[in-house]
Amino acid sequence: MTSELFSPLTLRSGQVLKNRIAKAAMEENMAGDGQLPDWQLLSLYKHWAAGGTGLLITGNVMVHAEALTGPAGVVLDEHAPLEPFADWAKAAKAGGAAIWMQINHPGRQVASDMPGVVWGPTDIGVSLGKHSSRFGRPTAMTPQQISDTVARYAVTARRAEEAGFDGVEVHAAHGYLLSQFLSPLVNKRTDRWGGSLENRARMLLDIVRAVRAAVSPSFAVAVKLNSADFQRGGFDADDARQVIGMLEPLGVDLVELSGGSYESPAMTGRAADSRTQAREAYFLDLAKDLVKTSPVPLMLTGGITKRATADKVLDSGVSVVGMGTALAVTPDLPSRWQQGREADRPMRPVTWSDKALASAASMAQVRHQMRRLARGSSPKPGTHPAIALISERRKQRVALRGYRAWLSKSQPAA
Numbered sequence: 001m002t003s004e005l006f007s008p009l010t011l012r013s014g015q016v017l018k019n020r021i022a023k024a025a026m027e028e029n030m031a032g033d034g035q036l037p038d039w040q041l042l043s044l045y046k047h048w049a050a051g052g053t054g055l056l057i058t059g060n061v062m063v064h065a066e067a068l069t070g071p072a073g074v075v076l077d078e079h080a081p082l083e084p085f086a087d088w089a090k091a092a093k094a095g096g097a098a099i100w101m102q103i104n105h106p107g108r109q110v111a112s113d114m115p116g117v118v119w120g121p122t123d124i125g126v127s128l129g130k131h132s133s134r135f136g137r138p139t140a141m142t143p144q145q146i147s148d149t150v151a152r153y154a155v156t157a158r159r160a161e162e163a164g165f166d167g168v169e170v171h172a173a174h175g176y177l178l179s180q181f182l183s184p185l186v187n188k189r190t191d192r193w194g195g196s197l198e199n200r201a202r203m204l205l206d207i208v209r210a211v212r213a214a215v216s217p218s219f220a221v222a223v224k225l226n227s228a229d230f231q232r233g234g235f236d237a238d239d240a241r242q243v244i245g246m247l248e249p250l251g252v253d254l255v256e257l258s259g260g261s262y263e264s265p266a267m268t269g270r271a272a273d274s275r276t277q278a279r280e281a282y283f284l285d286l287a288k289d290l291v292k293t294s295p296v297p298l299m300l301t302g303g304i305t306k307r308a309t310a311d312k313v314l315d316s317g318v319s320v321v322g323m324g325t326a327l328a329v330t331p332d333l334p335s336r337w338q339q340g341r342e343a344d345r346p347m348r349p350v351t352w353s354d355k356a357l358a359s360a361a362s363m364a365q366v367r368h369q370m371r372r373l374a375r376g377s378s379p380k381p382g383t384h385p386a387i388a389l390i391s392e393r394r395k396q397r398v399a400l401r402g403y404r405a406w407l408s409k410s411q412p413a414a
Helices: 039-049 081-095 130-133 143-162 178-184 202-214 237-250 282-291 307-315 325-329 333-338 355-374 385-410
Strands: 022-025 053-059 098-103 167-172 220-226 254-258 298-301 320-323
Touching: 039 053, 039 081, 039 355, 081 098, 081 325, 098 143, 098 178, 098 220, 130 355, 143 167, 143 202, 143 320, 167 202, 167 307, 202 220, 202 237, 220 237, 237 254, 237 282, 254 282, 254 320, 282 298, 307 320, 320 325, 325 355
Parallel strands: 022 053, 022 320, 053 098, 098 167, 167 220, 220 254, 254 298, 298 320
Antiparallel strands: none
């Protein structure tokens, strides 16, 4: 097999990625004062910049200051100063990679102790059994709130370009707001945003149009989309195929395929229906089908850690290989692959039977490695998941106090 892994890729916007390897978005939850990027994120991305990837995609940057996935989330809205973001972009581009900002709104996936708003297409809350109370009860968005949110995405994209980023990725996967609108299980609206797939996709399509209109033609616009929600009756692969077709006329450069949500955490390899238990490339089987008809280049993320798997993904017709956890543990993995080497150690697996808790622990483990990298320390992939989760929750409590204080001073009442 002749590998295209280190060949360049020219996108629709004219942007050229130096190779087919991307650092996929991982939620860093490492914002400094004022919900801004600070030395931690700059240090972390300098490590990845030197690691050999062709594309770096940030963890989700929030478009609405009153709606965060976590209390240490970064916010880029109309009020945020641009200098910290310009510094972040510069650090990420130091090694020749493109840097895209993932932009997001959590919708109903907001912790119950967070201030601000909890919105969704309807008032259906996150269902996690005994863990359901961890999330706030959503209120159904009004047409005005939907319109305002579309505008917020465009503002964030425009300001990302002004700060020196090369593109944005609109997050419409993993059960966040746009994924909620796409889901027939969550979106029970009876107006123009509910019912048919065309209506359920309306908000996403309006956002992509608004973003594309707000940025220059050479600025990349991508979408992260679930290949499936992995919930019976939810958004499925056929829906994904149709949405990809809807995105193509809007000038989208790339669609990243992932899967799952907090209710069915397939993105950590633990779907509710057990269809992603493969050790590598969780969503490859679905991607193989989608790539046959996709008019847009596809990127696949989920559990890829080995060079042979990356080559297999490209051989399927996928254009870009996305990695998250593997690069948190081994930030120079692409460079190693070029030298015929692999990662030294994988992340310690989380084998807990409680899927929701195991998913939270897995994400805490990844953030633990990212914080070590930011401090200049080597990753410790053998860290026990319970230790990482306890440490994460302590940090979140501190960050929550800071976010509450900042929000009360900087934002008008919701």
